[in-house]
Amino acid sequence: MQTIANGICAPKGFLASGVAANIKGNNADKKDVALVFSIKPASAAGVFTTNVAKAAPVKVSRAKVAHGTLSALVINSGNANACTGVQGVADANHMCDVAAASLNLESTQVAVASTGIIGVPLPMNRIVSGIRDSAKALAPHGNLDAAKAIMTTDTFMKEIAVNFNIGGSLVTMGAMAKGSGMIHPNMATTLAFVTTDANIAPATLQTALSHAVDKSFNAISVDGDTSTNDMIIALANGQAENQIIEANTHEYGQFYLALEQVLIHLAKEVAKDGEGATKLLEMQVYGANSQKDAQAAAKAVCASPLVKTALFASDGNWGRIVCAMGYSGANFDVDQIDLFIGNQQVVKKGKGIVFSEEAVTHELSQKEVSVRAYLHQGDFSAVAWGCDLSHDYITINAGYRC
Amino acid sequence: MQTIANGICAPKGFLASGVAANIKGNNADKKDVALVFSIKPASAAGVFTTNVAKAAPVKVSRAKVAHGTLSALVINSGNANACTGVQGVADANHMCDVAAASLNLESTQVAVASTGIIGVPLPMNRIVSGIRDSAKALAPHGNLDAAKAIMTTDTFMKEIAVNFNIGGSLVTMGAMAKGSGMIHPNMATTLAFVTTDANIAPATLQTALSHAVDKSFNAISVDGDTSTNDMIIALANGQAENQIIEANTHEYGQFYLALEQVLIHLAKEVAKDGEGATKLLEMQVYGANSQKDAQAAAKAVCASPLVKTALFASDGNWGRIVCAMGYSGANFDVDQIDLFIGNQQVVKKGKGIVFSEEAVTHELSQKEVSVRAYLHQGDFSAVAWGCDLSHDYITINAGYRC
Numbered sequence: 001m002q003t004i005a006n007g008i009c010a011p012k013g014f015l016a017s018g019v020a021a022n023i024k025g026n027n028a029d030k031k032d033v034a035l036v037f038s039i040k041p042a043s044a045a046g047v048f049t050t051n052v053a054k055a056a057p058v059k060v061s062r063a064k065v066a067h068g069t070l071s072a073l074v075i076n077s078g079n080a081n082a083c084t085g086v087q088g089v090a091d092a093n094h095m096c097d098v099a100a101a102s103l104n105l106e107s108t109q110v111a112v113a114s115t116g117i118i119g120v121p122l123p124m125n126r127i128v129s130g131i132r133d134s135a136k137a138l139a140p141h142g143n144l145d146a147a148k149a150i151m152t153t154d155t156f157m158k159e160i161a162v163n164f165n166i167g168g169s170l171v172t173m174g175a176m177a178k179g180s181g182m183i184h185p186n187m188a189t190t191l192a193f194v195t196t197d198a199n200i201a202p203a204t205l206q207t208a209l210s211h212a213v214d215k216s217f218n219a220i221s222v223d224g225d226t227s228t229n230d231m232i233i234a235l236a237n238g239q240a241e242n243q244i245i246e247a248n249t250h251e252y253g254q255f256y257l258a259l260e261q262v263l264i265h266l267a268k269e270v271a272k273d274g275e276g277a278t279k280l281l282e283m284q285v286y287g288a289n290s291q292k293d294a295q296a297a298a299k300a301v302c303a304s305p306l307v308k309t310a311l312f313a314s315d316g317n318w319g320r321i322v323c324a325m326g327y328s329g330a331n332f333d334v335d336q337i338d339l340f341i342g343n344q345q346v347v348k349k350g351k352g353i354v355f356s357e358e359a360v361t362h363e364l365s366q367k368e369v370s371v372r373a374y375l376h377q378g379d380f381s382a383v384a385w386g387c388d389l390s391h392d393y394i395t396i397n398a399g400y401r402c
Numbered sequence: 403m404q405t406i407a408n409g410i411c412a413p414k415g416f417l418a419s420g421v422a423a424n425i426k427g428n429n430a431d432k433k434d435v436a437l438v439f440s441i442k443p444a445s446a447a448g449v450f451t452t453n454v455a456k457a458a459p460v461k462v463s464r465a466k467v468a469h470g471t472l473s474a475l476v477i478n479s480g481n482a483n484a485c486t487g488v489q490g491v492a493d494a495n496h497m498c499d500v501a502a503a504s505l506n507l508e509s510t511q512v513a514v515a516s517t518g519i520i521g522v523p524l525p526m527n528r529i530v531s532g533i534r535d536s537a538k539a540l541a542p543h544g545n546l547d548a549a550k551a552i553m554t555t556d557t558f559m560k561e562i563a564v565n566f567n568i569g570g571s572l573v574t575m576g577a578m579a580k581g582s583g584m585i586h587p588n589m590a591t592t593l594a595f596v597t598t599d600a601n602i603a604p605a606t607l608q609t610a611l612s613h614a615v616d617k618s619f620n621a622i623s624v625d626g627d628t629s630t631n632d633m634i635i636a637l638a639n640g641q642a643e644n645q646i647i648e649a650n651t652h653e654y655g656q657f658y659l660a661l662e663q664v665l666i667h668l669a670k671e672v673a674k675d676g677e678g679a680t681k682l683l684e685m686q687v688y689g690a691n692s693q694k695d696a697q698a699a700a701k702a703v704c705a706s707p708l709v710k711t712a713l714f715a716s717d718g719n720w721g722r723i724v725c726a727m728g729y730s731g732a733n734f735d736v737d738q739i740d741l742f743i744g745n746q747q748v749v750k751k752g753k754g755i756v757f758s759e760e761a762v763t764h765e766l767s768q769k770e771v772s773v774r775a776y777l778h779q780g781d782f783s784a785v786a787w788g789c790d791l792s793h794d795y796i797t798i799n800a801g802y803r804c
Binding site (some may be wrong): 051052055080082083084085086087098117118119120209227232263305306310312318319320322323325326327330331332334335347349350351352389390391393394395397398 | 452454455457482484485486487488490519520521522528576629630683695707708712714715717720721724725727728729732733734736749751752753754791792793795796797799
């Protein structure tokens, strides 16, 4: 597997665009409508927010993905179309209709995603113009424009593309995501879109996507606020002409691995770009009694405000890490834990040991900090990612609507 | 029921003290060892942290409370005696032994609590001296010294006393607690102690305490970090000479009500004094499908960093409130919600309505802000308390160990 250029436009048969439709109000030249188009109907799979206050585009796109194939995705930033009632659902459907008409498609072939402020009706005049412009702007190298158009408080674009061999055929996969972390439900925490020219049925793609999301986007936390708008959609248009990928085969394994790597890359980028974040935390938990315990412990550490403030200060306050694993719901004997911050051991069999403050502070001062916990209970392990909690998080979020 | 003076020393037969034993290092004159003493063995009940990384004093005191009666409580701040292994348990037991010897009691009659930094062995020489000093200092008006000695980052003391009539007998109840909120697991989130001269059996007292904690301390959140050291212990020494309070009687109801009011008062004080907090949030949820749903929704709002930063900025960003209820685990139809910030309605049937930004900002600028959500699903309601999230939280927690 190798990393290549062109993001979501890298796979055969995908075009994209991003245009400015003035949805963000006083940012008239900021791109805010994106379109992704496959020249052939593609197998579709999706993972959607578990928040019961689902935004209109989540409701609409979940039904569209259930049909099995999609040809286009239309996405806007600047307005989440959440808590907008019946009108919001009508607006989300209308976005699909307009995109479909512009592309000569059935409306069932278009899914929609939105991200931005909650509770404000979509400015449909501007949205409709934006969608029409984006259809005209579709291009084989429109990936950067699209990745820019889905950004909200993100400080950098998030895209990736890889290719790999499946049964003699070269398969390409591209993806883009927006953050900034799980920190901004108003801004729809995470939107991510995967394109691939692999030949794979919708159900198999869905299985792979659900598993890979569990190992990637479900393993990051910036502040634990689960958005009303979270959505990941994958499209596979078969243009690589590989033999169809069946579940439980070697080929499926190869495809899954690529998908997992692509999503982990994007998830880490989202965590790293968490609002106000100055560094990335990678929490590894080994020796748990179950997969669920390992994941719970790793995620609790990444979500703890106390761990995150200590990380911000590069302070080796390991008690907060043990405490977070302790309330995570994972079951373990605290007197068995070994804990390492970077390469420095700080806890042995549940007790603090003498360590070099200087060395630990040095580890915690890196842009990517790794912490390892060995629970010595069983054979399960998990990794989760998060970021530190800084003054800028407060500044960004205290004044968000203003 | 009326509020009276003297905190934990208000009930008949209770003495208390607080002394400085130099446990906090460079704060040699800051009180850090407290003692509470009942002249007669008292019915005891306790509620302890659910964190699996339980501190040594939690393990030791849980076993002591299980015996049914206690005569004394010894408490230190400045060091949590958590993640201290076998030595920690020995140290916690030794604290009980020293207090018992100083008071001519069996060691089984003394429980222990600690709060402060995790993972550092107790400085036992200073602790032992402190306990002996505190025994000599026991006094009928030692409640203020004791309440001061259990403080960590608290900015004000938290105590209360009330009296009320049960079957013709005047019963008195006192209590003290420390915070600052659920925000500081190193600092043992919450320690609270209740004294009463009521005549009530241990099992009945335990039932009342468990229920009242659910409505009070379990309904507050500052940052969702559940401490390794949380502990609430109630002592009832029977000196009021009321007829013994039996479960499911009118008298039990009177006693329970007083206990609930006392604990809610302290819990709100702890939330109000959350680290860096500038205001108190009271979140009321009505019309939920179940008690569990109502509590989950109310607590999720109080725990949401995004709600808390908006509250800090007095910003009527109600989407974050709906979003937090949405991911709380509570099941409801978002299109039925009505939401009020203070007296200003901001959401009607799940949709934002036009409101006066000025009026909402005014409501959010109060020292105590109340938000009401009507889910219109069923008949259950709950209330939870929290605080805002300010720059000072980051400052306090980023530099805590330094």
